[in-house]
Amino acid sequence: MKLYYNPISTYSQKVLIAFYEKELDFDPEIIDLMNPDAGEKYRDVYPMGKVPCLQLDDGHIIPESSIIVEYIDPLATPTLIKGDADETRRIRFKDRMFDLYLNDAVVTLLFQGMKPDSEQDPERIEKAKFHIATTYSFMENEFANQPYANGEEFMMSDCSAAPGLFYAENIAPFAEHKNISAYWERLKSRPSIQRVHEEAAPILAAFMAQSAG
Ligand SMILES: N[C@@H](CCC(=O)N[C@@H](CS)C(=O)NCC(=O)O)C(=O)O
Incomplete structure (x- = not known):
């Protein structure tokens, strides 16, 4: 394939x-x-x-x-999608939540931030910030009791959270949220995620250089 x-x-x-x-x-x-x-x-x-x-x-x-x-x-x-109907529904919900309210919102802030001030869309920026803040508050609460998004094991929902947090680290910092920060350290220690970051690094550097002009 x-x-x-x-x-x-x-x-x-x-x-x-x-x-x-x-x-x-x-x-x-x-x-x-x-x-x-x-x-x-x-x-x-x-x-x-x-x-x-x-x-x-x-x-x-x-x-x-x-x-x-x-x-x-x-x-x-x-x-990565494990359990009975109720458990798999919960994994899909977290997957959707991280896609729609973390990932999309962080990418909106990234692209809006690359535009001159006069071309930025304040409404989109405000909405994205609201989605991120709401998601952070939800995550901070959840990760007080569990290492991964759906409990003890790494699931599809964690695959979905990692890319958003990768870009959020600079664009929408979460350092003040100690449980999210600990979760992010846990994610970054996984070889799968390290490999994704290594492969992205040179292309991201070229993209940033090209965008800077
Ligand atoms: N809902 C889709 C979203 C995919 C998506 O938005 N991909 C972006 C890159 S992260 C893309 O292809 N953008 C190019 C475009 O919109 O033309 C999914 O989960 O795969």
Whole structure:
């Protein structure tokens, strides 16, 4: 199977963490989202143009990060969506929460911050800050009693939290939240997440240099 992704894309990172946790092989195809020609060509694979997207050997495509993790979950251990209907619902809820209110909000702040003040959208910024603050308050409370998002074991929800926290460290610092900080240290000690950060570093540096002008 082939994975279309970009190492600095948060949703790609979520799926990469799941692949690396499972030590599952895939054929990597990096899409340069900053290159309009590459983006246009990629729309032949997935017309929505979003990464990540998994393409099976028969050509079938599986877009959407959570759906990709669900697809690969039965293929190798460790299982990332584990338990009865109630437990798996809770994992999916946390996955959604981190995608929608941490990841998307942090990326909004990142891109808004790269624009000149006159072009920034104060309403979007305020909404993103509200989503992040609400999520932090929820997380700080939850991580007082458990090491991972859904309890004792690393799950899909943790794959979803890591990319948002990676960018949030600078954009929406959480150092004052001691439980979130301890959780982030726990995540960063995992080889899967270290590998994602190592692979992202040179591309992120080039992206920042290009964006700075
Ligand atoms: N809901 C999608 C979101 C994917 C997404 O927004 N990916 C971003 C990169 S993190 C992207 O492809 N952006 C390029 C674009 O919107 O054209 C998922 O979970 O996979």
